Amino acid sequence: MLLAEQALNGLQYGMMLFLMAAGLTLVFGVMGLINLAHGSLYMLGAFACAWVAAATGSFALGLAASLAAAAAAGVLVEVAVIRRLYARDHLEQVLATFALILVFSEGTRWVFGSFPLYLTLPAALSGAVTLPGGLQYPLFRLAIIGVGAAVAVGLWLLIARTRLGIRIRAGEADREMVAALGVDIARLYTLVFALGAALAGLAGALVGTIQSVQVGMGEPVLILAFVVIVIGGIGSIKGALVAALLVGLTDALGKALLPALFARFMEVSAANGIGAALGSMLIYILMAGVLIWRPQGLYGARG
Protein backbone atom coordinates (compact mmCIF):
# COMPACT_ATOMS: atom_id res chain seq x y z
CA MET A 1 0.00 0.00 0.00
CA LEU A 2 2.80 2.35 0.97
CA LEU A 3 4.58 1.21 -2.13
CA ALA A 4 1.63 2.06 -4.37
CA GLU A 5 1.32 5.49 -2.79
CA GLN A 6 5.02 6.17 -3.24
CA ALA A 7 4.81 4.97 -6.83
CA LEU A 8 1.99 7.46 -7.46
CA ASN A 9 4.01 10.21 -5.78
CA GLY A 10 6.91 9.30 -8.02
CA LEU A 11 4.65 9.40 -11.05
CA GLN A 12 3.34 12.83 -10.09
CA TYR A 13 6.85 14.13 -9.45
CA GLY A 14 7.98 12.67 -12.74
CA MET A 15 5.15 14.34 -14.64
CA MET A 16 6.07 17.68 -13.10
CA LEU A 17 9.70 17.14 -14.09
CA PHE A 18 8.53 16.27 -17.57
CA LEU A 19 6.77 19.64 -17.91
CA MET A 20 10.07 21.33 -17.07
CA ALA A 21 12.29 19.04 -19.09
CA ALA A 22 10.09 19.18 -22.20
CA GLY A 23 10.64 22.91 -22.57
CA LEU A 24 14.37 22.65 -21.89
CA THR A 25 14.91 19.82 -24.32
CA LEU A 26 12.79 21.49 -27.01
CA VAL A 27 14.77 24.71 -26.74
CA PHE A 28 18.02 22.80 -26.82
CA GLY A 29 16.96 20.54 -29.65
CA VAL A 30 15.68 23.31 -31.89
CA MET A 31 17.91 26.25 -31.02
CA GLY A 32 20.95 24.53 -29.52
CA LEU A 33 20.61 26.72 -26.45
CA ILE A 34 21.23 25.70 -22.85
CA ASN A 35 18.87 27.78 -20.76
CA LEU A 36 19.57 27.97 -17.03
CA ALA A 37 16.86 30.61 -16.63
CA HIS A 38 14.21 27.97 -17.29
CA GLY A 39 13.85 27.59 -13.53
CA SER A 40 13.13 31.31 -13.25
CA LEU A 41 10.22 30.94 -15.66
CA TYR A 42 8.94 28.14 -13.46
CA MET A 43 9.18 30.43 -10.43
CA LEU A 44 7.48 33.22 -12.35
CA GLY A 45 4.56 30.93 -13.23
CA ALA A 46 4.15 29.97 -9.59
CA PHE A 47 4.20 33.59 -8.43
CA ALA A 48 1.77 34.71 -11.14
CA CYS A 49 -0.63 31.91 -10.22
CA ALA A 50 -0.39 32.58 -6.47
CA TRP A 51 -0.84 36.30 -6.91
CA VAL A 52 -3.76 36.16 -9.34
CA ALA A 53 -5.45 33.34 -7.45
CA ALA A 54 -5.20 35.33 -4.21
CA ALA A 55 -6.48 38.51 -5.89
CA THR A 56 -9.39 36.96 -7.76
CA GLY A 57 -10.06 33.88 -5.69
CA SER A 58 -10.05 31.75 -8.80
CA PHE A 59 -7.46 29.02 -9.24
CA ALA A 60 -8.35 28.64 -12.92
CA LEU A 61 -7.56 32.31 -13.54
CA GLY A 62 -4.33 31.80 -11.62
CA LEU A 63 -3.36 28.92 -13.89
CA ALA A 64 -4.15 31.00 -16.98
CA ALA A 65 -2.07 33.83 -15.52
CA SER A 66 0.86 31.50 -14.91
CA LEU A 67 0.82 30.38 -18.54
CA ALA A 68 0.46 33.93 -19.82
CA ALA A 69 3.10 35.42 -17.52
CA ALA A 70 5.68 32.75 -18.21
CA ALA A 71 5.07 32.85 -21.96
CA ALA A 72 5.24 36.66 -21.99
CA ALA A 73 8.45 36.63 -19.97
CA GLY A 74 9.77 33.99 -22.33
CA VAL A 75 9.07 36.16 -25.37
CA LEU A 76 10.60 39.20 -23.70
CA VAL A 77 13.76 37.38 -22.66
CA GLU A 78 14.09 35.68 -26.02
CA VAL A 79 13.85 38.91 -27.97
CA ALA A 80 16.03 40.94 -25.61
CA VAL A 81 18.77 38.46 -24.73
CA ILE A 82 18.47 34.84 -25.77
CA ARG A 83 18.30 35.62 -29.48
CA ARG A 84 21.84 36.96 -29.36
CA LEU A 85 23.12 33.76 -27.82
CA TYR A 86 22.16 31.12 -30.40
CA ALA A 87 25.37 31.52 -32.34
CA ARG A 88 27.55 31.74 -29.22
CA ASP A 89 29.24 28.83 -27.50
CA HIS A 90 27.68 27.02 -24.57
CA LEU A 91 29.88 28.74 -22.02
CA GLU A 92 28.47 32.14 -22.93
CA GLN A 93 24.94 30.77 -22.94
CA VAL A 94 25.45 29.34 -19.46
CA LEU A 95 26.84 32.59 -18.19
CA ALA A 96 24.21 34.85 -19.72
CA THR A 97 21.35 32.69 -18.52
CA PHE A 98 23.00 32.46 -15.08
CA ALA A 99 22.95 36.26 -15.11
CA LEU A 100 19.26 36.15 -16.04
CA ILE A 101 18.59 33.98 -12.98
CA LEU A 102 20.18 36.61 -10.76
CA VAL A 103 18.03 39.31 -12.35
CA PHE A 104 14.81 37.27 -12.14
CA SER A 105 15.38 36.06 -8.58
CA GLU A 106 16.29 39.45 -7.16
CA GLY A 107 13.56 41.14 -9.20
CA THR A 108 10.97 38.76 -7.80
CA ARG A 109 12.32 39.24 -4.29
CA TRP A 110 12.04 42.98 -4.83
CA VAL A 111 8.41 42.78 -5.98
CA PHE A 112 7.06 40.06 -3.71
CA GLY A 113 9.46 40.14 -0.76
CA SER A 114 11.30 37.20 0.77
CA PHE A 115 8.29 35.60 2.43
CA PRO A 116 6.81 32.60 0.67
CA LEU A 117 3.31 32.78 -0.79
CA TYR A 118 0.82 29.97 -0.47
CA LEU A 119 -1.69 28.72 -2.98
CA THR A 120 -4.94 27.25 -1.79
CA LEU A 121 -6.53 24.51 -3.79
CA PRO A 122 -9.98 24.97 -5.31
CA ALA A 123 -12.62 22.88 -3.53
CA ALA A 124 -13.22 20.80 -6.64
CA LEU A 125 -9.63 19.53 -6.63
CA SER A 126 -8.93 19.20 -2.90
CA GLY A 127 -9.61 16.13 -0.86
CA ALA A 128 -8.73 12.56 -1.59
CA VAL A 129 -10.18 9.88 -3.77
CA THR A 130 -10.28 6.20 -3.04
CA LEU A 131 -8.50 4.24 -5.71
CA PRO A 132 -9.20 0.63 -6.58
CA GLY A 133 -7.55 -1.42 -3.85
CA GLY A 134 -8.70 0.98 -1.14
CA LEU A 135 -5.82 3.45 -1.38
CA GLN A 136 -6.67 7.05 -0.42
CA TYR A 137 -4.80 9.48 -2.65
CA PRO A 138 -5.01 13.28 -2.97
CA LEU A 139 -7.09 14.22 -5.99
CA PHE A 140 -4.84 17.12 -6.90
CA ARG A 141 -1.78 14.95 -7.29
CA LEU A 142 -3.78 12.75 -9.62
CA ALA A 143 -4.77 15.88 -11.54
CA ILE A 144 -1.06 16.75 -11.97
CA ILE A 145 -0.44 13.29 -13.39
CA GLY A 146 -3.37 13.88 -15.76
CA VAL A 147 -2.08 17.28 -16.85
CA GLY A 148 1.37 15.86 -17.47
CA ALA A 149 -0.04 13.03 -19.56
CA ALA A 150 -2.23 15.47 -21.51
CA VAL A 151 0.76 17.73 -22.19
CA ALA A 152 2.79 14.75 -23.36
CA VAL A 153 0.08 13.74 -25.82
CA GLY A 154 -0.49 17.34 -26.87
CA LEU A 155 3.21 17.92 -27.52
CA TRP A 156 3.44 14.72 -29.51
CA LEU A 157 0.45 15.77 -31.63
CA LEU A 158 1.90 19.25 -32.07
CA ILE A 159 5.31 18.02 -33.16
CA ALA A 160 4.22 15.02 -35.20
CA ARG A 161 0.96 16.19 -36.73
CA THR A 162 0.85 19.96 -37.26
CA ARG A 163 2.47 22.35 -39.69
CA LEU A 164 4.16 24.13 -36.79
CA GLY A 165 5.55 20.80 -35.67
CA ILE A 166 6.96 20.16 -39.13
CA ARG A 167 8.66 23.54 -39.02
CA ILE A 168 10.05 22.86 -35.56
CA ARG A 169 11.48 19.53 -36.69
CA ALA A 170 12.84 21.11 -39.84
CA GLY A 171 14.42 23.93 -37.84
CA GLU A 172 16.10 21.31 -35.67
CA ALA A 173 17.54 19.58 -38.71
CA ASP A 174 18.69 22.50 -40.84
CA ARG A 175 18.21 26.07 -39.86
CA GLU A 176 19.51 27.70 -43.07
CA MET A 177 17.46 25.47 -45.34
CA VAL A 178 14.25 26.24 -43.46
CA ALA A 179 14.98 29.96 -43.59
CA ALA A 180 15.71 29.69 -47.31
CA LEU A 181 12.30 28.08 -47.81
CA GLY A 182 10.67 31.20 -46.47
CA VAL A 183 9.94 30.29 -42.87
CA ASP A 184 10.47 33.20 -40.51
CA ILE A 185 13.02 31.38 -38.37
CA ALA A 186 13.32 34.17 -35.79
CA ARG A 187 9.59 34.05 -35.12
CA LEU A 188 9.64 30.27 -34.98
CA TYR A 189 12.37 30.39 -32.35
CA THR A 190 10.49 32.94 -30.28
CA LEU A 191 7.42 30.74 -30.46
CA VAL A 192 9.28 27.60 -29.39
CA PHE A 193 10.90 29.49 -26.54
CA ALA A 194 7.53 30.86 -25.40
CA LEU A 195 6.05 27.36 -25.56
CA GLY A 196 8.81 25.98 -23.36
CA ALA A 197 8.40 28.93 -20.99
CA ALA A 198 4.64 28.38 -20.73
CA LEU A 199 5.18 24.71 -19.85
CA ALA A 200 7.66 25.72 -17.15
CA GLY A 201 5.17 28.29 -15.83
CA LEU A 202 2.45 25.65 -15.73
CA ALA A 203 4.72 23.29 -13.80
CA GLY A 204 5.49 26.08 -11.35
CA ALA A 205 1.83 26.88 -10.79
CA LEU A 206 0.92 23.23 -10.23
CA VAL A 207 3.78 22.62 -7.82
CA GLY A 208 2.99 25.89 -6.03
CA THR A 209 -0.11 24.20 -4.65
CA ILE A 210 1.96 21.44 -3.06
CA GLN A 211 4.94 23.48 -1.89
CA SER A 212 5.29 27.10 -0.88
CA VAL A 213 5.91 29.66 -3.61
CA GLN A 214 9.24 31.37 -3.00
CA VAL A 215 12.30 32.84 -4.66
CA GLY A 216 14.80 30.14 -5.51
CA MET A 217 12.15 27.42 -5.88
CA GLY A 218 13.10 26.93 -9.53
CA GLU A 219 16.72 26.00 -9.03
CA PRO A 220 16.49 22.49 -7.57
CA VAL A 221 13.86 21.63 -10.17
CA LEU A 222 16.00 23.05 -12.95
CA ILE A 223 18.91 20.83 -11.98
CA LEU A 224 16.66 17.78 -11.85
CA ALA A 225 15.28 18.70 -15.24
CA PHE A 226 18.87 18.73 -16.50
CA VAL A 227 19.39 15.27 -15.05
CA VAL A 228 16.22 14.19 -16.83
CA ILE A 229 17.25 15.44 -20.23
CA VAL A 230 20.76 14.06 -19.85
CA ILE A 231 19.28 10.64 -19.09
CA GLY A 232 16.67 10.91 -21.81
CA GLY A 233 18.96 12.30 -24.47
CA ILE A 234 19.07 16.01 -25.21
CA GLY A 235 16.52 17.16 -27.75
CA SER A 236 14.26 14.13 -27.41
CA ILE A 237 10.80 14.76 -25.97
CA LYS A 238 10.11 11.06 -25.75
CA GLY A 239 13.38 10.66 -23.88
CA ALA A 240 12.36 13.48 -21.54
CA LEU A 241 9.08 11.71 -20.72
CA VAL A 242 10.66 8.32 -20.10
CA ALA A 243 13.54 9.78 -18.09
CA ALA A 244 11.27 12.10 -16.07
CA LEU A 245 9.13 9.17 -14.97
CA LEU A 246 12.23 7.10 -14.28
CA VAL A 247 13.74 9.86 -12.15
CA GLY A 248 10.45 10.56 -10.34
CA LEU A 249 9.91 6.91 -9.48
CA THR A 250 13.55 6.32 -8.51
CA ASP A 251 13.51 9.29 -6.21
CA ALA A 252 10.21 8.53 -4.48
CA LEU A 253 10.76 4.80 -4.15
CA GLY A 254 14.41 5.18 -3.20
CA LYS A 255 13.65 7.62 -0.39
CA ALA A 256 10.85 5.39 0.86
CA LEU A 257 12.53 2.02 0.53
CA LEU A 258 16.22 2.57 1.25
CA PRO A 259 15.88 3.36 4.97
CA ALA A 260 13.73 0.24 5.40
CA LEU A 261 16.24 -1.80 3.43
CA PHE A 262 19.20 -0.65 5.50
CA ALA A 263 17.21 -1.17 8.71
CA ARG A 264 17.34 -4.90 8.03
CA PHE A 265 21.02 -5.10 8.83
CA MET A 266 21.80 -2.05 10.97
CA GLU A 267 20.19 -0.04 13.75
CA VAL A 268 17.20 2.08 12.76
CA SER A 269 18.60 5.58 13.33
CA ALA A 270 21.78 4.86 11.38
CA ALA A 271 19.71 3.19 8.67
CA ASN A 272 17.48 6.25 8.39
CA GLY A 273 20.50 8.54 8.11
CA ILE A 274 22.32 6.50 5.50
CA GLY A 275 19.09 5.65 3.69
CA ALA A 276 18.09 9.29 3.43
CA ALA A 277 21.56 10.36 2.27
CA LEU A 278 21.72 7.63 -0.34
CA GLY A 279 18.09 8.22 -1.34
CA SER A 280 18.78 11.84 -2.18
CA MET A 281 21.82 10.79 -4.24
CA LEU A 282 20.09 7.94 -6.02
CA ILE A 283 18.96 9.82 -9.12
CA TYR A 284 22.48 11.12 -9.68
CA ILE A 285 23.79 7.59 -9.36
CA LEU A 286 21.15 6.57 -11.91
CA MET A 287 22.39 9.31 -14.20
CA ALA A 288 26.01 8.22 -13.83
CA GLY A 289 24.93 4.67 -14.63
CA VAL A 290 23.11 5.73 -17.78
CA LEU A 291 26.09 7.79 -18.89
CA ILE A 292 28.48 4.88 -18.50
CA TRP A 293 26.15 2.69 -20.49
CA ARG A 294 24.96 5.23 -23.09
CA PRO A 295 26.81 8.57 -22.99
CA GLN A 296 24.31 10.14 -25.38
CA GLY A 297 21.32 9.32 -23.15
CA LEU A 298 18.52 6.82 -23.72
CA TYR A 299 17.08 8.42 -26.86
CA GLY A 300 19.83 10.89 -27.75
CA ALA A 301 21.22 11.10 -31.23
CA ARG A 302 24.25 13.26 -30.65
CA GLY A 303 27.05 12.79 -28.14
Added chain:
Amino acid sequence: MRRVAILNATVFAALVAVALVAHLAGAPYVVTLATKAAIFALAGVGLNLALGYGGMVSFGHAVFFGIGGYVTGIFASHAAAGTPVLTFPFTVAGSAEMLGLWPMAMVVTALAALVIGALSLRTSGVYFIMVTLAFAQMVYYFAISWRAYGGEDGLSFYVRNSFPGLNTFAPLQFFAIAAGLLALAMGFSALVTRSRFGLALQAARANRQRVMASGIRPFALQLTAFVLSAVIVGLAGSLYADLNRFVSPAMLSWHMSGEIMVFVILGGVGRLAGPVAGAGVFILLEQVLGGVSEYWQALLGLLLLAIVLYAPGGILGLLPGGRRHV
Protein backbone atom coordinates in the same frame (compact mmCIF):
# COMPACT_ATOMS: atom_id res chain seq x y z
CA MET B 1 53.86 38.25 -24.88
CA ARG B 2 55.71 40.84 -22.77
CA ARG B 3 52.71 43.12 -22.58
CA VAL B 4 50.63 40.22 -21.34
CA ALA B 5 53.21 39.42 -18.68
CA ILE B 6 53.21 43.07 -17.54
CA LEU B 7 49.43 43.07 -17.41
CA ASN B 8 49.38 39.87 -15.34
CA ALA B 9 51.94 41.28 -12.90
CA THR B 10 50.05 44.56 -12.64
CA VAL B 11 46.75 42.88 -11.80
CA PHE B 12 48.40 40.77 -9.10
CA ALA B 13 50.33 43.76 -7.74
CA ALA B 14 47.10 45.77 -7.53
CA LEU B 15 45.56 43.13 -5.27
CA VAL B 16 48.62 43.13 -3.00
CA ALA B 17 48.67 46.93 -2.99
CA VAL B 18 45.04 47.08 -1.87
CA ALA B 19 45.80 44.78 1.06
CA LEU B 20 48.96 46.70 2.06
CA VAL B 21 47.33 50.12 1.85
CA ALA B 22 44.31 48.90 3.79
CA HIS B 23 46.61 47.45 6.44
CA LEU B 24 48.57 50.71 6.79
CA ALA B 25 45.34 52.71 6.86
CA GLY B 26 44.10 50.52 9.68
CA ALA B 27 41.24 48.88 7.79
CA PRO B 28 41.56 45.15 8.60
CA TYR B 29 38.13 44.53 7.08
CA VAL B 30 39.43 45.54 3.67
CA VAL B 31 42.46 43.28 4.13
CA THR B 32 40.05 40.42 4.78
CA LEU B 33 38.13 41.35 1.63
CA ALA B 34 41.38 41.28 -0.35
CA THR B 35 42.07 37.86 1.17
CA LYS B 36 38.64 36.69 0.03
CA ALA B 37 39.39 38.02 -3.44
CA ALA B 38 42.75 36.20 -3.46
CA ILE B 39 41.07 32.93 -2.45
CA PHE B 40 38.33 33.30 -5.06
CA ALA B 41 41.00 34.19 -7.61
CA LEU B 42 42.86 31.00 -6.67
CA ALA B 43 39.69 29.01 -7.32
CA GLY B 44 39.29 30.88 -10.60
CA VAL B 45 42.89 30.10 -11.63
CA GLY B 46 42.07 26.45 -11.00
CA LEU B 47 38.86 26.48 -13.00
CA ASN B 48 40.55 28.45 -15.79
CA LEU B 49 42.90 25.53 -16.35
CA ALA B 50 39.94 23.27 -17.20
CA LEU B 51 37.65 25.89 -18.71
CA GLY B 52 39.91 28.36 -20.42
CA TYR B 53 42.81 26.20 -21.56
CA GLY B 54 41.15 22.80 -21.65
CA GLY B 55 37.81 23.94 -23.05
CA MET B 56 35.96 21.86 -20.44
CA VAL B 57 32.98 23.89 -19.29
CA SER B 58 32.61 22.46 -15.81
CA PHE B 59 29.59 23.79 -14.00
CA GLY B 60 30.39 21.75 -10.93
CA HIS B 61 33.70 23.01 -9.64
CA ALA B 62 32.05 24.03 -6.36
CA VAL B 63 32.23 20.36 -5.48
CA PHE B 64 36.03 20.61 -5.30
CA PHE B 65 35.87 23.93 -3.48
CA GLY B 66 33.52 22.34 -0.96
CA ILE B 67 35.49 19.12 -0.59
CA GLY B 68 38.66 21.11 0.09
CA GLY B 69 36.70 23.11 2.65
CA TYR B 70 35.10 20.11 4.30
CA VAL B 71 38.38 18.20 4.59
CA THR B 72 39.85 21.22 6.35
CA GLY B 73 36.81 21.69 8.56
CA ILE B 74 36.57 18.04 9.50
CA PHE B 75 40.27 17.68 10.39
CA ALA B 76 40.28 20.96 12.30
CA SER B 77 37.19 20.12 14.31
CA HIS B 78 38.58 16.69 15.18
CA ALA B 79 41.85 18.29 16.20
CA ALA B 80 39.96 20.68 18.46
CA ALA B 81 37.95 17.86 20.00
CA GLY B 82 41.02 15.60 20.28
CA THR B 83 39.29 12.74 18.46
CA PRO B 84 40.60 10.81 15.45
CA VAL B 85 39.03 11.41 12.03
CA LEU B 86 39.18 7.75 11.14
CA THR B 87 39.73 4.68 13.26
CA PHE B 88 39.22 2.13 10.50
CA PRO B 89 41.07 0.75 8.53
CA PHE B 90 43.81 2.82 10.10
CA THR B 91 43.79 5.66 12.58
CA VAL B 92 43.94 9.19 11.20
CA ALA B 93 44.29 11.99 13.71
CA GLY B 94 42.83 15.45 13.26
CA SER B 95 45.12 18.32 12.37
CA ALA B 96 45.20 22.07 12.76
CA GLU B 97 48.33 22.67 10.70
CA MET B 98 47.79 24.25 7.31
CA LEU B 99 50.86 22.49 5.93
CA GLY B 100 49.26 19.18 6.84
CA LEU B 101 45.74 20.13 5.84
CA TRP B 102 46.51 21.45 2.38
CA PRO B 103 47.99 18.21 1.00
CA MET B 104 45.14 16.28 2.62
CA ALA B 105 42.54 18.54 1.01
CA MET B 106 44.33 18.32 -2.33
CA VAL B 107 44.61 14.53 -2.29
CA VAL B 108 40.94 14.04 -1.44
CA THR B 109 39.93 16.57 -4.11
CA ALA B 110 42.15 14.84 -6.64
CA LEU B 111 40.48 11.51 -5.95
CA ALA B 112 37.01 13.04 -6.30
CA ALA B 113 38.06 14.79 -9.51
CA LEU B 114 39.46 11.57 -10.92
CA VAL B 115 36.11 9.82 -10.50
CA ILE B 116 33.92 12.74 -11.55
CA GLY B 117 36.22 13.65 -14.43
CA ALA B 118 36.53 10.11 -15.75
CA LEU B 119 32.74 9.78 -15.85
CA SER B 120 31.96 13.28 -17.09
CA LEU B 121 34.57 13.25 -19.85
CA ARG B 122 32.71 10.42 -21.51
CA THR B 123 30.42 13.24 -22.61
CA SER B 124 31.09 16.59 -24.19
CA GLY B 125 29.35 19.88 -24.92
CA VAL B 126 26.10 20.50 -23.12
CA TYR B 127 26.09 17.03 -21.60
CA PHE B 128 29.39 17.77 -19.91
CA ILE B 129 28.05 21.01 -18.43
CA MET B 130 24.97 19.32 -17.03
CA VAL B 131 26.75 16.20 -15.82
CA THR B 132 29.37 18.13 -13.86
CA LEU B 133 26.54 20.19 -12.38
CA ALA B 134 24.64 17.07 -11.42
CA PHE B 135 27.65 15.47 -9.72
CA ALA B 136 28.15 18.62 -7.68
CA GLN B 137 24.49 18.52 -6.65
CA MET B 138 24.88 14.91 -5.62
CA VAL B 139 27.69 15.79 -3.21
CA TYR B 140 25.73 18.87 -2.08
CA TYR B 141 22.74 16.74 -1.07
CA PHE B 142 25.06 14.26 0.58
CA ALA B 143 26.60 17.08 2.67
CA ILE B 144 23.14 18.31 3.63
CA SER B 145 22.07 14.93 4.92
CA TRP B 146 25.40 14.07 6.59
CA ARG B 147 24.50 15.04 10.13
CA ALA B 148 27.78 13.95 11.72
CA TYR B 149 29.39 17.09 10.27
CA GLY B 150 26.59 19.57 10.74
CA GLY B 151 24.39 18.64 7.80
CA GLU B 152 22.48 21.65 6.57
CA ASP B 153 23.81 23.90 9.35
CA GLY B 154 27.44 23.47 8.36
CA LEU B 155 30.44 22.92 10.59
CA SER B 156 32.23 25.60 12.62
CA PHE B 157 35.72 25.41 14.02
CA TYR B 158 36.80 28.16 16.31
CA VAL B 159 40.53 28.41 15.82
CA ARG B 160 42.06 29.24 12.46
CA ASN B 161 44.58 26.59 11.49
CA SER B 162 48.21 27.51 12.04
CA PHE B 163 51.15 28.08 9.74
CA PRO B 164 54.71 27.88 11.08
CA GLY B 165 56.20 31.30 11.78
CA LEU B 166 53.02 33.26 11.08
CA ASN B 167 50.08 34.40 13.15
CA THR B 168 47.23 33.34 10.88
CA PHE B 169 44.74 35.44 12.85
CA ALA B 170 46.48 38.65 11.77
CA PRO B 171 44.59 39.68 8.61
CA LEU B 172 47.69 40.74 6.66
CA GLN B 173 49.59 37.56 7.49
CA PHE B 174 46.68 35.40 6.41
CA PHE B 175 46.43 37.50 3.25
CA ALA B 176 50.13 36.82 2.63
CA ILE B 177 49.46 33.08 2.76
CA ALA B 178 46.53 33.35 0.33
CA ALA B 179 48.37 35.69 -2.03
CA GLY B 180 51.48 33.51 -1.89
CA LEU B 181 49.49 30.44 -2.89
CA LEU B 182 47.75 32.45 -5.60
CA ALA B 183 51.11 33.51 -7.02
CA LEU B 184 52.33 29.90 -6.90
CA ALA B 185 49.19 28.70 -8.64
CA MET B 186 49.53 31.36 -11.34
CA GLY B 187 53.15 30.39 -11.87
CA PHE B 188 52.19 26.73 -12.01
CA SER B 189 49.38 27.49 -14.44
CA ALA B 190 51.76 29.47 -16.68
CA LEU B 191 54.26 26.60 -16.65
CA VAL B 192 51.60 24.01 -17.39
CA THR B 193 50.08 25.90 -20.28
CA ARG B 194 53.48 26.39 -21.91
CA SER B 195 54.58 22.81 -21.39
CA ARG B 196 54.18 20.11 -24.02
CA PHE B 197 51.21 18.87 -22.02
CA GLY B 198 49.58 22.31 -21.96
CA LEU B 199 50.11 22.87 -25.66
CA ALA B 200 48.58 19.50 -26.48
CA LEU B 201 45.68 20.29 -24.15
CA GLN B 202 44.98 23.58 -25.89
CA ALA B 203 45.32 21.88 -29.25
CA ALA B 204 42.75 19.29 -28.15
CA ARG B 205 40.37 22.11 -27.32
CA ALA B 206 40.90 23.77 -30.66
CA ASN B 207 40.76 20.66 -32.83
CA ARG B 208 40.15 17.31 -31.25
CA GLN B 209 40.36 15.33 -34.48
CA ARG B 210 43.76 16.63 -35.45
CA VAL B 211 45.19 15.96 -32.02
CA MET B 212 43.88 12.40 -32.20
CA ALA B 213 45.30 12.05 -35.68
CA SER B 214 48.74 12.99 -34.39
CA GLY B 215 48.55 10.13 -31.94
CA ILE B 216 47.58 11.91 -28.71
CA ARG B 217 44.62 10.76 -26.64
CA PRO B 218 42.62 13.84 -25.65
CA PHE B 219 40.89 11.94 -22.84
CA ALA B 220 44.08 11.45 -20.83
CA LEU B 221 45.09 15.09 -21.38
CA GLN B 222 41.71 16.42 -20.40
CA LEU B 223 41.38 14.18 -17.35
CA THR B 224 44.81 15.28 -16.13
CA ALA B 225 43.90 18.94 -16.63
CA PHE B 226 40.55 18.38 -14.91
CA VAL B 227 42.25 16.85 -11.86
CA LEU B 228 44.94 19.57 -11.70
CA SER B 229 42.26 22.19 -11.98
CA ALA B 230 40.20 20.58 -9.23
CA VAL B 231 43.20 20.31 -6.91
CA ILE B 232 43.83 24.06 -7.13
CA VAL B 233 40.15 24.74 -6.47
CA GLY B 234 40.29 22.32 -3.51
CA LEU B 235 43.23 24.24 -2.07
CA ALA B 236 41.22 27.45 -2.44
CA GLY B 237 38.35 25.74 -0.63
CA SER B 238 40.68 24.83 2.23
CA LEU B 239 41.78 28.46 2.56
CA TYR B 240 38.18 29.67 2.33
CA ALA B 241 37.21 27.35 5.17
CA ASP B 242 40.04 28.85 7.23
CA LEU B 243 39.02 32.37 6.30
CA ASN B 244 35.52 31.86 7.68
CA ARG B 245 36.39 29.11 10.19
CA PHE B 246 33.19 27.58 8.92
CA VAL B 247 32.16 25.22 6.15
CA SER B 248 28.64 24.58 4.96
CA PRO B 249 26.88 22.93 2.03
CA ALA B 250 26.68 26.42 0.46
CA MET B 251 30.32 25.95 -0.56
CA LEU B 252 29.16 23.00 -2.67
CA SER B 253 26.09 24.65 -4.13
CA TRP B 254 25.65 25.35 -7.80
CA HIS B 255 25.62 29.08 -7.02
CA MET B 256 29.23 28.68 -5.94
CA SER B 257 30.04 26.87 -9.21
CA GLY B 258 28.41 29.74 -11.07
CA GLU B 259 30.35 32.31 -9.10
CA ILE B 260 33.72 30.65 -9.70
CA MET B 261 32.81 30.64 -13.38
CA VAL B 262 31.89 34.31 -13.14
CA PHE B 263 35.32 35.17 -11.68
CA VAL B 264 36.94 33.56 -14.70
CA ILE B 265 34.70 35.07 -17.32
CA LEU B 266 34.35 38.51 -15.78
CA GLY B 267 38.12 38.79 -15.90
CA GLY B 268 38.69 37.01 -19.20
CA VAL B 269 38.68 33.33 -20.10
CA GLY B 270 42.01 31.66 -20.75
CA ARG B 271 44.07 34.54 -19.38
CA LEU B 272 46.43 34.00 -16.51
CA ALA B 273 45.35 37.07 -14.54
CA GLY B 274 41.72 36.91 -15.67
CA PRO B 275 40.42 35.22 -12.51
CA VAL B 276 42.35 37.68 -10.31
CA ALA B 277 40.77 40.67 -12.03
CA GLY B 278 37.40 38.91 -12.07
CA ALA B 279 37.42 37.97 -8.38
CA GLY B 280 38.66 41.43 -7.39
CA VAL B 281 35.94 43.17 -9.37
CA PHE B 282 33.33 40.73 -8.06
CA ILE B 283 34.22 41.52 -4.42
CA LEU B 284 34.34 45.23 -5.23
CA LEU B 285 30.91 45.10 -6.85
CA GLU B 286 29.53 43.12 -3.93
CA GLN B 287 30.71 45.87 -1.59
CA VAL B 288 29.75 48.87 -3.73
CA LEU B 289 26.46 47.61 -5.19
CA GLY B 290 25.61 45.86 -1.93
CA GLY B 291 25.71 49.28 -0.30
CA VAL B 292 23.41 50.73 -2.94
CA SER B 293 20.72 48.11 -2.87
CA GLU B 294 20.12 44.86 -1.06
CA TYR B 295 19.12 43.47 -4.43
CA TRP B 296 22.63 44.01 -5.75
CA GLN B 297 22.74 40.60 -7.40
CA ALA B 298 20.18 41.83 -9.94
CA LEU B 299 22.61 44.60 -10.90
CA LEU B 300 25.43 42.07 -11.00
CA GLY B 301 23.27 39.99 -13.32
CA LEU B 302 22.72 42.91 -15.68
CA LEU B 303 26.43 43.70 -15.69
CA LEU B 304 27.27 40.07 -16.44
CA LEU B 305 24.78 40.07 -19.29
CA ALA B 306 26.41 43.18 -20.71
CA ILE B 307 29.86 41.56 -20.49
CA VAL B 308 28.74 38.35 -22.16
CA LEU B 309 26.84 40.14 -24.92
CA TYR B 310 29.19 43.01 -25.64
CA ALA B 311 32.63 42.25 -24.18
CA PRO B 312 33.29 38.52 -24.54
CA GLY B 313 36.96 39.06 -23.66
CA GLY B 314 36.07 40.09 -20.12
CA ILE B 315 37.60 43.00 -18.26
CA LEU B 316 41.16 42.26 -19.33
CA GLY B 317 39.99 42.12 -22.94
CA LEU B 318 39.00 45.77 -22.63
CA LEU B 319 42.41 46.94 -21.44
CA PRO B 320 45.26 47.87 -23.76
CA GLY B 321 47.69 44.96 -23.93
CA GLY B 322 44.91 42.64 -22.90
CA ARG B 323 44.67 40.88 -26.21
CA ARG B 324 43.83 37.24 -25.88
CA HIS B 325 46.95 35.13 -25.97
CA VAL B 326 45.62 31.62 -26.18
